[in-house]
Amino acid sequence: MGGNGLEIRELECFLVLAEELHFGRAGERLYISQSRVSQLLAALERRIGARLVERTSRRVALTTLGQRFLAELKPSYTELVSVVARTRAAARGVEGTLRLGFQGTADARLMGAIESFQERHPACATEIVEIPFADPFGAVRRGDVDAAIVLLPVAEPDLVLGPVFSSERQTVAVSVRHAFAGRSSLAAAELAGTPLIAATDPAPAYWREAHAPSGPPAPAVRTLQEGLTLVAADRAAMLLCRPTADYHGRKDVVFVPVDGLPDSVLGMVWHRDGETERVREFARAVAADAE
Structure with a gap:
């Protein structure tokens, strides 16, 4: 753009120069000569009407x-x-791997x-990976996955909670030898004296509490299979x-429906920077399928 308009190259030059000083x-970063950097800066300063760099x-x-120009320009750029x-990306369609x-x-x-x-975007392959019960958000944070379907709640400031779906009644898993094993259902209050298996770190405390409300001491596990093994050994129960x-x-292991507990709900999460x-x-697609 000419005249009093904007020249993107001038703005890019200023931003890089503001970082490198x-x-x-x-x-070198812009693949141009030092004199060309000076020319672009001078042109921008003429356009602005004042010096930006001493x-x-x-x-x-x-x-x-x-300094003020940099603070306002950088987020806009x-x-x-x-x-x-x-x-x-929209023009090319969705490609690559999700x-x-x-x-x-x-x-x-x-x-x-x-x-x-997959039907809408045949050029994009999907890979699905199981993530540990006790680390619902780690794979997203590390970049191991682009997004994850996890059990709610989610209260992580660096993550985006997208579509919420799959609200399901909760059950309690108990050993076939447990007193609850012959019941057709339970009231939530009946679990008050039952040790409930929780997740280990790094699952956040609020998340662990949601899936194993406080009660008698019980083991903590990293995976569902570890939890079910302890249930089968009659060491504790698990929601x-x-x-x-x-x-x-x-x-x-017997799974007994529990009345009076909030439903178990899944949600899609991804990192704000990803x-x-x-x-x-x-x-x-998730939102449409949940309707």
């Missing part, structure tokens, strides 16, 4: 106006780059969402949603 290093033989520094990237983590069971609703997503209970059924067009499109 060195014309030579700025030129240069002496000893140092390069931003003027007060340059970052968003502009993101807009271009998102539009380019890595999905899941807790407990990849049930019919999740598989239905994956199938819908599980109905589909997970059905999936992990075994002869030495939102891509693939993630957004899968979130739409």
Whole structure:
């Protein structure tokens, strides 16, 4: 753009120079000569009508106006780059690989969402990975997966909670030798004196409490299989949603429905810095499948 408009190259040059505070290093990062850096800066300063950078033989520094310009320009430029990237991705369609983590069971609703997503975006492959019961958010934070389907609640400031779905009645898993094993259902109050297996760290305390309300001391586990093994040994009981209970059924464990507990609910989460067009499109598929 000419005249009084904006020249993106001038803005890029200013941003890099503001980081490096060195014309030579700025030129190296931009793959241009040091003199070209000076030319672009001078053109921007003429367009602005004031000096943005002070240069002496000893140092390069931003003027007060340059500091203010940098503070306001940087987030706007970052968003502009993101807009271009998102539009380019939309123009090309959703491609590549979407890595999905899941807790407990990849049930019919999740598989239905994956199938819908694949039909709409055949150029994007999906990989599904089970994540540990006791680490619902770690895989997303580490970048091992692009998004994860996890048990709620989620109160992590660095994560986005997307579509919520698959609300299911809770059951309590007990040994076939347990006093509850012959019951057709239980009231929540009857669990007050029953040790309930919880998750170990790094699951947050609020998340552990939601899935094993405070009661008598009980073991803590990292995986569902560890928990069910302890249940089978009659060491404690464990709360599980109905589909997970059905999936992990075994002869030495009984799953008894519990009345009066909040339903177990799944939600899709991803990192705030890791939102891509693939993630957004899968979130739409999950939301549509949950309707």
